[in-house]
Amino acid sequence: MHDDLLAPQPSRLDRxxxxxxxxxxxxGAGALVAGAGRRRASAQAKPSYPEWIAASTSPPKRGGTLxxxxxxxxxxxxxxxxxxxGLYQFAGLVGSRLVRYRFPDEVSxxxxxxxxxxxxxxxxxxxxxxxxxFKLRPGVKWHNVAPLNGREFVAADVKYCFxxxxxxxAQSFTFxxxxxxxxxxxxxxxxxxxTPNVLFPQNxxxxxxxxxxxxxxxEDGDLKKxxxxxxxxxxxxxxxxVRVVLARNPDYWDKGRPYIDEYVILSTPDAATRMAxxxxxxxxxxxxxxxxxxxxVRKTNANAVVHAYHNSLAPFGVAxxxxxxxxxxxxxxxxxxxxxxxxxxxxxxxxxHGILGWGVPYVYYQDKPLTAASFGPWWQYKPAxxxxxxxEAGHPNGFDTTLFYYEYFPQMTSQVQLVQQxxxxxxxxxxxxxxxxxxxxxxxxxxxxxxxxxxxxxxxxAIGLDERxxxxxxxxxxxxxxxxxxxxxxxxxxxxxxxPNVADQRAITKKIVDREFDQVLRMWMPYDNGFMVFQxxxxxxxxxxxxxxxxxxxxxIARVWLDR
Amino acid sequence: xxxxxxxxxxxxxxxxxxxxxxxxxxxxxxPGDALTALMGESGNIGEKELAKIRKDLRxxxxxxxxxxxxxxxxxxxxxxxxxxTGEPIAVSLAKAVPVTLELAALxxxxxxxxxxxxxxxxxxxxxxxxxxxxxVVAVSGLSLPDFWLGTLVITFAAxxxxxxxxxxxxxxxxxxxxxxxxxxxxxxxxxxxLSAATMRMTRSTVLEVLREDYVRTAWxxxxxxxxxxxxxxxxxxxxPVVTIVGGQLGVLLAGTVVVETIxxxxxxxxxxxxxxxxxxxxxxxxxxxxxxxxxxxxxxLVDLTYAWLDPRIRYQ
Numbered sequence: 038m039h040d041d042l043l044a045p046q047p048s049r050l051d052r053x054x055x056x057x058x059x060x061x062x063x064x065g066a067g068a069l070v071a072g073a074g075r076r077r078a079s080a081q082a083k084p085s086y087p088e089w090i091a092a093s094t095s096p097p098k099r100g101g102t103l104x105x106x107x108x109x110x111x112x113x114x115x116x117x118x119x120x121x122x123g124l125y126q127f128a129g130l131v132g133s134r135l136v137r138y139r140f141p142d143e144v145s146x147x148x149x150x151x152x153x154x155x156x157x158x159x160x161x162x163x164x165x166x167x168x169x170x171f172k173l174r175p176g177v178k179w180h181n182v183a184p185l186n187g188r189e190f191v192a193a194d195v196k197y198c199f200x201x202x203x204x205x206x207a208q209s210f211t212f213x214x215x216x217x218x219x220x221x222x223x224x225x226x227x228x229x230x231x232t233p234n235v236l237f238p239q240n241x242x243x244x245x246x247x248x249x250x251x252x253x254x255x256e257d258g259d260l261k262k263x264x265x266x267x268x269x270x271x272x273x274x275x276x277x278x279v280r281v282v283l284a285r286n287p288d289y290w291d292k293g294r295p296y297i298d299e300y301v302i303l304s305t306p307d308a309a310t311r312m313a314x315x316x317x318x319x320x321x322x323x324x325x326x327x328x329x330x331x332x333x334v335r336k337t338n339a340n341a342v343v344h345a346y347h348n349s350l351a352p353f354g355v356a357x358x359x360x361x362x363x364x365x366x367x368x369x370x371x372x373x374x375x376x377x378x379x380x381x382x383x384x385x386x387x388x389x390h391g392i393l394g395w396g397v398p399y400v401y402y403q404d405k406p407l408t409a410a411s412f413g414p415w416w417q418y419k420p421a422x423x424x425x426x427x428x429e430a431g432h433p434n435g436f437d438t439t440l441f442y443y444e445y446f447p448q449m450t451s452q453v454q455l456v457q458q459x460x461x462x463x464x465x466x467x468x469x470x471x472x473x474x475x476x477x478x479x480x481x482x483x484x485x486x487x488x489x490x491x492x493x494x495x496x497x498x499a500i501g502l503d504e505r506x507x508x509x510x511x512x513x514x515x516x517x518x519x520x521x522x523x524x525x526x527x528x529x530x531x532x533x534x535x536x537p538n539v540a541d542q543r544a545i546t547k548k549i550v551d552r553e554f555d556q557v558l559r560m561w562m563p564y565d566n567g568f569m570v571f572q573x574x575x576x577x578x579x580x581x582x583x584x585x586x587x588x589x590x591x592x593x594i595a596r597v598w599l600d601r
Numbered sequence: 602x603x604x605x606x607x608x609x610x611x612x613x614x615x616x617x618x619x620x621x622x623x624x625x626x627x628x629x630x631x632p633g634d635a636l637t638a639l640m641g642e643s644g645n646i647g648e649k650e651l652a653k654i655r656k657d658l659r660x661x662x663x664x665x666x667x668x669x670x671x672x673x674x675x676x677x678x679x680x681x682x683x684x685x686t687g688e689p690i691a692v693s694l695a696k697a698v699p700v701t702l703e704l705a706a707l708x709x710x711x712x713x714x715x716x717x718x719x720x721x722x723x724x725x726x727x728x729x730x731x732x733x734x735x736x737v738v739a740v741s742g743l744s745l746p747d748f749w750l751g752t753l754v755i756t757f758a759a760x761x762x763x764x765x766x767x768x769x770x771x772x773x774x775x776x777x778x779x780x781x782x783x784x785x786x787x788x789x790x791x792x793x794x795l796s797a798a799t800m801r802m803t804r805s806t807v808l809e810v811l812r813e814d815y816v817r818t819a820w821x822x823x824x825x826x827x828x829x830x831x832x833x834x835x836x837x838x839x840x841p842v843v844t845i846v847g848g849q850l851g852v853l854l855a856g857t858v859v860v861e862t863i864x865x866x867x868x869x870x871x872x873x874x875x876x877x878x879x880x881x882x883x884x885x886x887x888x889x890x891x892x893x894x895x896x897x898x899x900x901x902l903v904d905l906t907y908a909w910l911d912p913r914i915r916y917q
Binding site for chain 2: 106112113205209259261262276277278279280301303304305306307309310312313314316317318319320337474475476477479480481
C-alpha cells in the first residue's frame, strides 16, 4: 500500500498541479520514453514477480551504505507533531518502541502480524485488560550523543514520553486512553487504561509511537531540532529538502545489528528523477506503482529484484455525508455502490494490478484476500438493480451532489472521473467534482461538516486492528472521518477491544466487516498493488503485510544487508 | 541620475507595501492554515487544542495586528520562524537563496551565450539557412516547457549514458566540481528556455540597427564587418535585450520550482511552493517580499544600464 497516504507531497504533486492539465504529460516524456517499449511489452506475456520474498539464508555481511531517493521530506522531526511518512521513513530506525510487529525476515508470509518485544522483553495484562505491565529489556542505552551520552534507558523514560504524547500533538488520541502510569522499578512500566483494551499493545507498536527523551524535550522546549533515541541508527544529518543521513549505532542493544553502516535518504520529489536515480545506481530501493513502470525499469536494470506485494486494505473510498439526506438512506448508499464498476478501475487505472478495495485488513479475519463475491450483493456492479433501488428510495431521476478530493497520486483523478461517469450513466446522479489542494482538503474533510461526497481516507500508518476498527469506525472516535454512526458497529468495535481470544477476535472482525459492507458505511474504492524494486545486492528489504520498508516500515532496514 | 534613482527608490515603497498587502490578504483568503496541514491529518487534535496552539503562534490575532506585526518583523529584518518547521526564516532563506541564485546565474549565462551570438548571426545572415536554424531553435525554446525538457534530459541521460547529476545538493564551497555537475543540466534546461526570447529580440533589434544610417556610414567607411556589427550595431541593439534579460532574471528567481523539483535542488521555488501548500504564512510572505524587492531593484538597475549603453539617454 502507499505508505505516503497522509503525507503531504507538495513537490511530487506541485509539478502535476502546475502542469498536469496542460495536456502535456500524456504527450511528453513518459510517452516517448516508455510508450513504444510498453506497446511491445504488452504484446508479450506479462512477467510475473514474487508476492513474497523470503529472508536471505546467507550469513549477513556488515558494512556499506544504503541509499534511497525518496519522494518525501520530513515536515518536522518532532514525532509529537506529525504522522507524516516523511518523518517515519527513518524515525523507526532512530527511535524504538516498546513492542513492534515482526520484520519480514522473521515471518514466513505477509499475513503474520504478531508482536515482538522491542524495548519491552515481555508484557501482560490484568484479567480485566485495563492494566498492562511491560518488562523492559535491561542494558538498553540511549544514543551516545549529548545530552543523553548513552545513559541507561529506564521505565521513567517511558512514563515521561507517553505522558508527553498524551498532553499534546498528533499522537495524543492513542495515549489519552491511558489513565496513569506506574514505574515500580526501573525496568517495569505499569499502564492503567481508562477502559479495557486487549489490543493496547498494538497501539504502542504503531510506527508513530517512537520513544523520545526527557532531556532533549526539556532542553529545547520541543523536538524539532534533534532526534535522539535508542534505535539502531543515529541521526547524523538532516538537511531539509536535501538528505537524511543515519549512522549505525554501535551501542545498539541487539548486538551485531544493524548491518549497514550508513543509510542515506535523498530528497527527490520528482518521480522520473527517482526512477533515473535507480537506473543509474544512485538509489538502491524504489517503489513503483504499475507493471508498466516495472517493465520500463527492467529494460535498463534487468537484474533488479521485484517484489510484487499485495495490499491488505485500501486506504481510500467515497465518503458520504451519511448523517444527512440523501445518503442517510441505506438504499441510496447501496444503489451508489452497485452503480460503480470497480473492476474497470482495477483493469484500466491500475493496469490489472490492484485490489477492489476494503477497509479492514483481511488478515484479521480470513486467510486470503477478498474476492468480488465475498463483498456481498451491494458491491456487485449491477446498474439496473441500482437504478431500481434508487427509485425505491425516492430518487427515480437521480439527484445532484458534490465530491471534493485531493489528488494523492495521479491515478486518483482518473478514479474520481470514472465514478462520476458511472453515477451519471447508471443513476443520473450529477456529481460536481472539486479538486482541492492538500491543506484545504484536510481542513474540510476532517472537520466533517461537508455535504455530499468526498474521496475519503483512513490514516496510512496504522497496522493495528484497534486502529482499523474502533478508532476509524466508532461513532465517538475523532478519527471517524467517514462519519459512521451505526449502533451495531459501535457495539462490535467496543466488544472487540474486550475480547482476548484471537479466534473470537477474528469472528467479531468478520461481523464488523460484513456489517460495513451490508450497510455500505464506507464505500471503498480500488487501490493499487505496488512493487518494491531493489538493486540485486540488497537483501531482506521486502515489504511486510502492511508496511513498506521505504515508509512506515522503515525499522526493518535494521535487518537489511548488502551482498557485494 | 542620483535624483532619478532616489525617486525610483521612493516609488518602490508603495509598490512593496501593496505587494505585502496582496500576499498577506491572499494567504488569509485561502482555506486552512499550517496547523491543519501539520496535525489535522491525524484526527487526534481537538478544536480546543488547535485553538491553544494557534494562540501560541499568534494566529488568533485580528488580521490587521498580524499584518502590522509582520511588517515590523520585516522592517527590523527579523522575519520570524516558519510555523511549519519552526526553523528561522532567515536560516531557510540562507540555504535556499544561494541555490536559486546559482541556478539563475548559470542559466542566464548559458542563455546569453546561446542567445546573443545566434541572434546576431541570424540577423546578419537574414533568411539564410543559419537564420532559419536559429529561429527554429528560438521557437523550440519558447515552446518546450521546462518540465518536459527536464524530464527528457534526466530520463535519457539515465538510459543512454547511465548517468545523471548526483542527487543530494552539495554547495559550491564544499565541492566545486560536484556542485557544477549538479547545476549544469538544470541550468542548461532553464538557459535554453531563456535564450529563446533573448535570441529573437537580439535578432530583431540587430536587424533594425543594421538598417540605421550610422551603420551604413560605417560600412561606407570600409570598416571591417565584425567591427561594424559588434562595436557599432550590437551595443545600440542591446537596450531592448537588456530589458528582457532583466525581466527574465526576476522570473528566474521566482519561477525555478519545476526545474528545482526535477533536479532535486533545494532552492527558493521549492521552499515557496511548499510553504504555500502548507499555509506557512510567514515563509510565503517573506519570500514573496524578497522576490518583489529583487524585481524592483532589478528594474531600477536595468533602467540605469540604459544610460551606459546609450549615452544619449538622460534621466530626469
